Amino acid sequence: MTNATSESRLYSGWRRERFGWFMGLNGWQLCLVTVSALPVLLAIGRSRWALAAEFTPFALLAAALVAVPVRGRPAVRWLFDLCLYSWGRAMGWSRWRSAASTGAATLDELESPDLPGVLASVRLHDGPPFGATLQRVCVIQDPQAGRWTAVAEVSHPGLGSVNGVTRDGYADQLGAMLAAAARGEQISRVSILVRTVPDDGAQRAAWIADNVAMNAPEVVRQASAQLERAVVAAAVRHEVYVTVSVSEMRIRRNAAQAGGGVDGRARVLYRHMQEMENHLRGLGATHLRWLHTEDVASAIRTGYNPAEAATLEQARQEAARGRPTVTGVPVGAAGPAAAPAPAPRSYTHDAYTTVSYALLLPELPTQVGALAQMLAPSAPGERRTLALHYEPLDPHKAGRQVERDIWSAEMSADIRMRRGFRVGRAERRRQQETASHEGQLAAGHTMVRVAGAAAVTVPSSWPIDDHAARFEATARASHFRLLRLELAQDSGFVAACLPLGIGLPDRREA
Numbered sequence: 001m002t003n004a005t006s007e008s009r010l011y012s013g014w015r016r017e018r019f020g021w022f023m024g025l026n027g028w029q030l031c032l033v034t035v036s037a038l039p040v041l042l043a044i045g046r047s048r049w050a051l052a053a054e055f056t057p058f059a060l061l062a063a064a065l066v067a068v069p070v071r072g073r074p075a076v077r078w079l080f081d082l083c084l085y086s087w088g089r090a091m092g093w094s095r096w097r098s099a100a101s102t103g104a105a106t107l108d109e110l111e112s113p114d115l116p117g118v119l120a121s122v123r124l125h126d127g128p129p130f131g132a133t134l135q136r137v138c139v140i141q142d143p144q145a146g147r148w149t150a151v152a153e154v155s156h157p158g159l160g161s162v163n164g165v166t167r168d169g170y171a172d173q174l175g176a177m178l179a180a181a182a183r184g185e186q187i188s189r190v191s192i193l194v195r196t197v198p199d200d201g202a203q204r205a206a207w208i209a210d211n212v213a214m215n216a217p218e219v220v221r222q223a224s225a226q227l228e229r230a231v232v233a234a235a236v237r238h239e240v241y242v243t244v245s246v247s248e249m250r251i252r253r254n255a256a257q258a259g260g261g262v263d264g265r266a267r268v269l270y271r272h273m274q275e276m277e278n279h280l281r282g283l284g285a286t287h288l289r290w291l292h293t294e295d296v297a298s299a300i301r302t303g304y305n306p307a308e309a310a311t312l313e314q315a316r317q318e319a320a321r322g323r324p325t326v327t328g329v330p331v332g333a334a335g336p337a338a339a340p341a342p343a344p345r346s347y348t349h350d351a352y353t354t355v356s357y358a359l360l361l362p363e364l365p366t367q368v369g370a371l372a373q374m375l376a377p378s379a380p381g382e383r384r385t386l387a388l389h390y391e392p393l394d395p396h397k398a399g400r401q402v403e404r405d406i407w408s409a410e411m412s413a414d415i416r417m418r419r420g421f422r423v424g425r426a427e428r429r430r431q432q433e434t435a436s437h438e439g440q441l442a443a444g445h446t447m448v449r450v451a452g453a454a455a456v457t458v459p460s461s462w463p464i465d466d467h468a469a470r471f472e473a474t475a476r477a478s479h480f481r482l483l484r485l486e487l488a489q490d491s492g493f494v495a496a497c498l499p500l501g502i503g504l505p506d507r508r509e510a
Helices: 027-045 049-067 075-091 164-184 202-211 218-234 248-257 261-282 293-304 308-320 395-418 425-442 464-477 489-497
Strands: 123-130 135-142 147-155 187-198 236-247 287-290 347-349 352-360 383-392 448-459 481-484
Touching (some): 027 049, 123 261, 236 248, 347 489, 383 489
Antiparallel strands (some): 347 352, 352 448
16 A cells, blocks of 8 residues: 655555564464463463473464564465475475376367466466457466456656656556556456566567668678667567456356356456456557466566567467467467476576565655666666556455554554563554555545565676676665565566566455
8 A cells, every 4th residue: 555745756665464462463373372382371470490491492483483574575485395396395285297298188278278286277268259349368277266257468768867747647548447447346357567687689689681682792791680689688578468357256246147267257248348448548558458368378488588578479470470480379379388496595497497476565765666677677688577466455344454553553552562662663554654554544535555576687608697686686775675585486576577467365255
């Protein structure tokens, strides 16, 4: 949730997902710490000091494992995740090889997604005709999360060449889009993903082949070719995707009235796509195209293997000129050909290695466009991606959440004062933010859950840790922090690099 001031147009007010009741501890942590300290307290109550001294180290160790955060997770959670990670590697569950890469896949298998990890249950469907052009839009089904998603490829001029007033207008339009999604009560998630990728040069090469002067001197042709190679090697392009997801629980009745099945759910999703398209054009989008199944498969394939972009673009240029060619990627070949068991701190897919991060929202106010610097590659051939996942809450849930936050903040401060502890800066700031959120809800706004994921990808032969360190330094210069997703790099890759709307943990439906 953001709070904008009209003078400086700085945005702040990001709230944590959960607050601790006492000294930063939530309910289960406080109970475990209390249980671990109970033997010591009982021994002291019976004046058995020797026994209390024996129990004290174990109580302190248990409290440290439960309460002390280590890079975003308690130590006991690290131990649990490490056990799961080691067990998965030992059993071979985390290794991957697609059926298409073995050459044994049948035509029926190539028509079904063959994806690793958290994408194993995802299905791609051709929806009914959409819009005036009767376009077939790909409807992505995620049975595990209970969501139906559509993906749009967006062209946007960016924020570098616009003034502050235009940027603030874009921010207001984004807030209006999310507020409209919250009031509709069916859109569960809106995700924006930007990939800064090396320019493959295929479109430029096709234009040159059509316009080259055959009678030009050889020395001119050689100089032009050298200049072309130098420019293409340093050029980058941006791929912007917007995903709109609806919840199965929220649209089930409307989908039954619309015909049921996949088509019924797609028709309900289409109703919101047109509304979101109008808001995206207000955000400055100059071109928007909803992707069909073949395009979604291509976006997934280029996410795993950026080198495939040149081949796909060359095929599109050939098809645009009426030449026989095959465009797109079969759905069954959209994933990586092979991926070894993920390392604890990186993920290798085909001939590339990716390091994924969770983007931690800043404590200090920030401006629109502050993340643009993170998308500038540090070297030719490097790919950087950034994904922001928004989950708007309907006004009733937002009101209950703010009331709980106010109650929790007041109780935490009251307990600290009663126990003689000082109410610190964090508690005072939390009380101010919850009061501000209450005022915004009274003004007609709503709350939005937001999570960010970022990643850097380079060829596997490059030193990935060097590029990761530069990426982290760029984030710090932008006043953001990156938390490396240890032991979950494959899931982090999906959240940061693939335009499927996956990446924000679900809250239990009320």
